[in-house]
Amino acid sequence: MFKVGPGERMMQSVLQRLCAVIAAVMLTIVTSACAPPSAPGGGGDGENSGAPGAPGRNPADDPPTADAGAEFSVEAGAWAQLEGQGVTRQAGSLLTFSWRQVDGPPVVLDDPASPTPGFIAPILDEEATLTFELVVSDGMRNSAPDRVAVVVHSAPAGASVVALWSGASSPVDAEVDWRLPSGAWAEVSRGGWGESGIETLRLPVELLEDGLHFVEFKFGGDGRYADLNFRLRAGDFTFTFDDRVQGSFRRVIALDVLGGVVRPVFNSWRAYDAPDAALTTGVHAVELLAGWREASNAVSGSVRMIYPDGTEAEKFGHGWANEGLERIIVPSDLDVADGDYTILFDLAGDGRYADVNAVASILDETVRVDGRLTGTKQWVVGADVTGGDATIVFNGWADAGSPDAAGVSGKHPLEVVGGWRGASNVMQLSVNVTTPDGAALEARRFPWALQGYERTFVPEGAPLDDGVYTLVARLSGDGRYADVDFHATLLNWRFDVQDRLVGTREYLIKVEVVDGTAFEISNTWRE
Secondary structure (H helix, E strand, O other): OOOOOHHHHHHHHHHHHHHHHHHHHHHHHHHHHHOOOOOOOOOOOOOOOOOOOOOOOOHHHOOOEEEOOOOEEEOOOOEEEOOOEEEOOOOOOOOEEEEEEEEOOOOOOOOOOOOOOEEEOOOOOOOEEEEEEEEEEOOOOEOOOEEEEEEEOOOOOOEEEEEEEEOOOOOEEEEEEEEOOOOOEOOOEOOOOEOOEEEEEEEOHHHOOOEEEEEEEEEEOOOOEEEEEEEEEEOOEEEEEEEEEEOOEEEEEEEEEEOOEEEEEEEOOOOOOOOOOEOOOOOEEEEEEEEEEOOOOOEEEEEEEEOOOOOEOOOEOOOOEOOEEEEEEEEOOOOOOOEEEEEEEEEEOOOOEEEEEEEEEEOOEEEEEEEEEEOOEEEEEEEEEEOOEEEEEEEOOOOOOOOOOEOOOOOOOEEEEEEEEOOOOOEEEEEEEEOOOOOEOOEEOOOOEOOEEEEEEEOOOOOOOOEEEEEEEEEEOOOOEEEEEEEEEEOOEEEEEEEEEEOOEEEEEEEEEEOOEEEEEEEHHHO
8 A cells, every 4th residue: 555654745735725726816817807897987895896786795785675556546535545565685674664745735644654554535626646755674774765646536526524543542433424304324334343443424416415414423432542533524614633532422513504505503523612613504594503512421402492373393303412413494485474482492411411502593683502501401582573573582591680681572562571580490470461352462371490481462563452451470389489570561651670589479560551652550560
């Protein structure tokens, strides 16, 4: 066997190393000869020199790429969703997304850190373009921004409602309902329970018919919260609410539509003392409204009107709830007959309270009350209509003894008004007039109550015979008290009294008419 000594082994190792160096040099020469020439001014050194994919560059070091999606269009008031994507060559890295709006009417993205955030398209009179920008990050480097345009079409005729909620502490439910003047309910796209969701309603123009439209929103989730965006558009009217809400509640908006014009009349999203909390439209001959909100528990507000012939007006009614509305109108194209109109407002709910708006508008007269009220109460308003003009003859909202609490209209040759308020318990004040021939005048009667009035008169232009007229006022209610108004006029004679009276009492006045002039003969009020 041939043996290699230590000297030979050393020489062999040196030769092997020399061959390896020569091979490496030859490989470098061949590679350089085959590579394309560098651009003028090019060169550089290090692994990152040159464009991506160049020799010595690692593609995994490239920044991520953002794709904001393709341009699309959406209807005003509708829900729109962006479709973003990101690409990275970093193995195992997680991308984060960041959206922002860079142009167009401002909107609110529900989750700007999501690859697919959504928003409610703004309600616009003209078409507009919204531009959004997306940047993605792999945690070390950001992508170049990419943009997408969203075209929002102008708002169509009709109405729409969008209710969007997100970020709920736990699943909640939000519901939108729209009651048409016919009593039917508009179709709604439901969302259901969830930590986020959306309900939408689009009302065709043919369903935005004349009458009262009642829009109700209910949020269900005792003790839970969510970020809510609520938008309503009907004709030229728009309303937006964007805030965090908590607990179960309801809100209502009532819209009067006449000839295609939309007018808000009640909005419980607003505080009771806000200028637009409760309104009259000014386009109806008679308009009565009783609205309530923020009740401590379910209460019932109601409004009624008694015509001169004793019949009762039809109304829009709501029933017991924490928030609601009742309303009566007489259109301006209908005659408002001469005579007495009695208007009654009631709040039912012993020991409960609510923020109330109550308005009575009849022809050229308007009275109203706005405030927090507690317990079961009733208010009465009496109006005289003569020749198309209205006069308030009794105002149960006014303070006892005030000039506008009660009075005669001044339009009739003989007129008597007797009213009471602030009674300790139900009472009644009746008024009666007997003419010289012994006939009793008809009167507007009122039952036993905590507040009310009675009235009788001889119409304007009717003759008054000479002789003695007997006027009787009787207060009934043993051991009870009330603040009383009594006002009477007969031609040139007039008598007024405002006082707190106790128990059952009767007062008698005799007035004689001679040749068109009245003389007081006796008056037990003066005793």
